[in-house]
Amino acid sequence: MVVEDDALIALDIVGLLEDMGHEVVAEAADATEAWALAEGGRPDIALVDIRLARGADGGALARKLYDQLGVRSLFVSGSITDDFRRSVAAINPIGFVGKPLSRRTLNDALSAA
Amino acid sequence: MGFTEAAPQPSESRQAARERAFRLLAVTVSALFLAFAALGGAFIWYDRAAGWLNHAHEVRTEIEGLRLSLTEAESAQRAFILTGDSRFTRQIEGARTEAGERIVALDRLTRENPSQQERLIRLRELMAERMRIIDETVAARRTGSPGAAIQVILRGQGVAAMDSVRAIAAELEQEEQRLLNLRQQQVTIIRAVIVASLVIFAALLALLFFKALRDISLDRETEADIAQRLRQLLADRTLLLDEVNHRVKNSLQQIASVVRLQSRSVEHADARDALDRTLDRIIAVGRVHEQMYKAGDAIGAFDAGRYTEALARDLVSSLGREDVDLETEIEHAVLDVKQAVPLALILNELITNALKYGCPADRPSRIRVALGTEGELYRLSVADDGDGLPKDFSPKASKSLGMRAIEALARQLGGRFEIEQPKAGASFAVVFPRS
Structure with a gap:
């Protein structure tokens, strides 16, 4: 599942994932939509932008996904702080990918899953 | 985002507070100095007053001594009339000398008191009169019988002179007692002044002490205020930097995504290659931002x-x-x-x-x-x-x-x-x- 509020970035990430042979079961622009889709789509992992549309917090969404559905997240963001890393350490994230992401950085991060 | 305004007000109020503190300090130190001077003055005054008390006692001792000397002269005169023994005439001379010394001492002690001086003149005359009659009695006894001497005594002049001496001595004593009372009152006042000065002195010291304590705590508050403002500014700066950094990288990501999407959709290998190279350049710039941002404070x-x-x-x-x-x-x-x-x-x-x-x-x-x-x-x-x-x-x-x-x-x-x-x-x- 890809959770990204910028449509073109989302499209790009979905394309990259599909190139790598992954199946994208859901795309969401905000936390509410993401939660609804995750319950139905049951993804293996979620790519979550830390800052989502309408002020939603990607970290909180990832926590909920992990706590209630056991879905681990790969965080994608322009600014990943050490504080953020520490705050989500408990939910066992797959990793963190900085923007702008390249095919390689995304692939490296996913191979850790 | 709430940026802390550069507020000039605290520094102005600090300046005013500093001026106020300086004025208060100046006033307190002046007051301390005055209290100290008053205390010193009062001590000197007290010392002199204590001297006066002593002086009054001395005067009374001299008057008492004078009376005693005259009484001694009288008893010696009576003994001489009875015995005719010249030993008693020597006693009379001794008493005269002593009485004279007492008068001189009294004269010295009361030099600054005209009314006592005037009494002393009278006392000196009466004393001389009394001694003259004693001398007359002694002379009468030497030349004749005790009867002649007794005749002199019976004239009563000696007794009258002695009574007057006693009266004037009592007056002298009364005057000294009055002065003594007056001075005792003064001493009481001085003592109160000293105690009051000490209390004021202590109060001023306490005031200074508490003021110093308050200044220290005010200073601490000011420092804490400044530190708080600096922390706020730093937090604002960090937030702003985070925001700008995020936007820069998100924009680069948008550009990179568009280019990558385009690259994926073109058929021609050369065109795809050109777009991929463009993408590499965008990613290279993105890496610069990423690394500089991660460098933290530098x-x-x-x-x-x-x-x-x-x-x-x-x-x-x-x-x-x-x-x-x-x-x-x-x-x-x-x-x-x-x-x-x-x-x-x-x-x-x-x-x-x-x-x-x-x-x-x-x-x-x-x-x-x-x-x-x-x-x-x-x-x-x-x-x-x-x-x-x-x-x-x-x-x-x-x-x-x-x-x-x-x-x-x-x-x-x-x-x-x-x-x-x-x-x-x-x-x-x-x-x-x-x-």
């Missing part, structure tokens, strides 16, 4: 060595060829932020070129990336062991954007682009000043 500095190493590894491994070996020789180099993006793009072009043209697909290759100093200059070089450049190669004549871009970026860095033609492969270098 804003304005760019660790070129670390960047070079990481980008080279990334580009080589993204090629996905196991038989391309990367060799690096990178010195630690911290550049100005302005140099970061040009250097990143140059490096990206050089390595991408080396991977594209210097690593023939049919054999293992090696790429060598070096960053080092050359006197006052930095030298960034990328070499491959491929087939080498065409004999007539010139970057200016090259139609490749990469070569022209490197030339232009090297100029931007204030340096130059050097192409070497080693025996095997190709070697490119950019030499540029430290800042």
Whole structure:
């Protein structure tokens, strides 16, 4: 599942994932939509932008996904702080990918899953 | 975002508080000085008053002594009348001398009191009168019988003189007693003044002490205020920097995504290649931002060595060829932020070129990336062991954007682009000043 509020970035990430042979079961622009889709789509992992549309917090969404559905997240963001890393350490994230992401950085991060 | 306003008010109020504190201190110190002076004055006054009390006692002692001397003279006179023994006339002379000394002492002690002086004159006369009658009695006894002497006594002049002496002595004593009472009152007042001065003195000291304590705590509060404001400013700055950084990278991501999407949708291999190279350039710039942001507090500095190493590894491994070996020789180099993006793009072009043209697909290759100093200059070089450049190669004549871009970026860095033609492969270098 890809959770990204910028449509073109989302499209790009979905394309990259599909190139790598992954199946994208859901795309969401905000936390509410993401939660609804995750319950139905049951993804293996979620790519979550830390800052989502309408002020939603990607970290909180990832926590909920992990706590209630056991879905681990790969965080994608322009600014990943050490504080953020520490705050989500408990939910066992797959990793963190900085923007702008390249095919390689995304692939490296996913191979850790 | 709530930025703390630069408020001039606290510093003005601090200035006013400082002036107030100074005035208060000046007043308190003056008051302390005055209280100290008053205390000193009161002590001297008290000392003198104690002297006066002593003086009054002395006067009374002298009057008592004078009375005693006269009484002694009288008894000696009576004994002489009875016995005619000359021993008693000597006693009379002794008493006279002593009485005279007493008068002199009294005269000295009461010199500043005219009314006592006047009484003393009368006392001296009466005393002389009394002594004269005693002398007369003694003379009468010497020449005749005790009867003649008794006749003199019976005239009563001596007794009258003695009574007057007693009366004046009592007056003298009364006057001294009055003065004594007066001075005792003064001493009581002085004592009160001293006690009051001491109390004021102590109160002022306590005031100073508490004021000092309060100043210290006010200072602490001010310091805490300033620290709080600085922390707020720092937090604001960090927040702003986070925000800007996030936006920059998100924008780069948007651009990268568009380019990548476009690349994926074009059919033509050359067009796709061109878009992919563009994407690499965007990612290279994105990496600069990423690294500078992660450097934390060292804003304005760019660790070129670390960047070079990481980008080279990334580009080589993204090629996905196991038989391309990367060799690096990178010195630690911290550049100005302005140099970061040009250097990143140059490096990206050089390595991408080396991977594209210097690593023939049919054999293992090696790429060598070096960053080092050359006197006052930095030298960034990328070499491959491929087939080498065409004999007539010139970057200016090259139609490749990469070569022209490197030339232009090297100029931007204030340096130059050097192409070497080693025996095997190709070697490119950019030499540029430290800042």
